[in-house]
Amino acid sequence: MPGVLIISGDWQSRALLRAQLIEEGCDARAFVSPDQARAALGRVEDSKVETQKLKVKRGSTFSPDLVIADISGVSDRGEIGQLASLVRSLPADVPLWIIASREEQEWIELLKEAHLENVLFRPIDGGELVRRIKSRIHCGDLG
Numbered sequence: 001m002p003g004v005l006i007i008s009g010d011w012q013s014r015a016l017l018r019a020q021l022i023e024e025g026c027d028a029r030a031f032v033s034p035d036q037a038r039a040a041l042g043r044v045e046d047s048k049v050e051t052q053k054l055k056v057k058r059g060s061t062f063s064p065d066l067v068i069a070d071i072s073g074v075s076d077r078g079e080i081g082q083l084a085s086l087v088r089s090l091p092a093d094v095p096l097w098i099i100a101s102r103e104e105q106e107w108i109e110l111l112k113e114a115h116l117e118n119v120l121f122r123p124i125d126g127g128e129l130v131r132r133i134k135s136r137i138h139c140g141d142l143g
Contacts, residue, residue: 002139003026004027004028004066005067007032007083010070014032024139029062033082034069034079038082064090065094066094067086067096068097070099080107083096084113095116096111099121099124100120102121
């Protein structure tokens, strides 16, 4: 099942996006910050598997196909660096989509080297975002 790793400090948008993706047939895991995601997920390396997967400490394996990070309102350069580091630790074919306000151009520039594929500016239509995610990673029924 295709997976989405969601990182957002806004609990309402994080919870809503995760719930919508699960409802649509995607495996979605959500975290407040890149550090929380890194702490909750451990690396699993299997020489028989070409792609690395993240293993949730509770025991289930999770392999993200897409990372969505809401950087709206992030004022700490360190958190942007942590996000870039986390994404770079994933296989190169796992893209990063960020949600940002127009004032965050500096952060966008810093994330370009971290598999940045798409920048979505606020305000965002949640239904349209879910449709775009489903189309990109082919989860759920696209019909």
